[in-house]
Amino acid sequence: MQQAAFQGGRAFTRAYIGYAHAIAHALGGAYRLPHGLACAVSLPAVLEGYGSAARRPLERLAESAGFPASADCFISQLRALNERLGLPSSLSCIRPEDIESLSQTALREANPAYPVPRIFDHAEMTEVLRKIAGNQTSKAGSTA
Numbered sequence: 001m002q003q004a005a006f007q008g009g010r011a012f013t014r015a016y017i018g019y020a021h022a023i024a025h026a027l028g029g030a031y032r033l034p035h036g037l038a039c040a041v042s043l044p045a046v047l048e049g050y051g052s053a054a055r056r057p058l059e060r061l062a063e064s065a066g067f068p069a070s071a072d073c074f075i076s077q078l079r080a081l082n083e084r085l086g087l088p089s090s091l092s093c094i095r096p097e098d099i100e101s102l103s104q105t106a107l108r109e110a111n112p113a114y115p116v117p118r119i120f121d122h123a124e125m126t127e128v129l130r131k132i133a134g135n136q137t138s139k140a141g142s143t144a
């Protein structure tokens with residue numbers, strides 16, 4: 001585990017972090033969720049939210065991991081990994097009435113300093129948070 005933590009630290013020291021961490025920090029503050037759990041559950045929804053802006057890097061990651069060179073495949077494999085690890089696919093602790101403020105908190109942390117493939121606006125961050133909460137009631141395609 002220490003070797004894995006070291007390698008993870010090396011990776012994010014070089015590449016920095018993105019919206020999954022900002023969201024996880026907001027969720028940790030609001031609900032006392034463990035940071036790793038919040039990151040793991042948030043990451044697939046964040047990557048989907050990046051849409052075409054992250055497609056090529058995700059294709060390369062999928063291919064490097066031995067999967068077909070597909071962003072959708074990479075995200076699906078992340079969800080499958082979470083499931084194999086016994087992690088939830090969504091975070092039902094997120095209260096709908098909290099999503100607006102969680103979005104503002106995450107955006108305040110991340111924008112504009114985090115080197116994300118695409119800057120989310122408030123509506124896009126709200127949509128991602130709804131997905132993480134397991135509530136996808138807003139209009140389809142608004143995060144693409």
Ligand SMILES: [Fe+2]
Pocket residue numbers: 017021024035
């Ligand atoms: Fe973090």
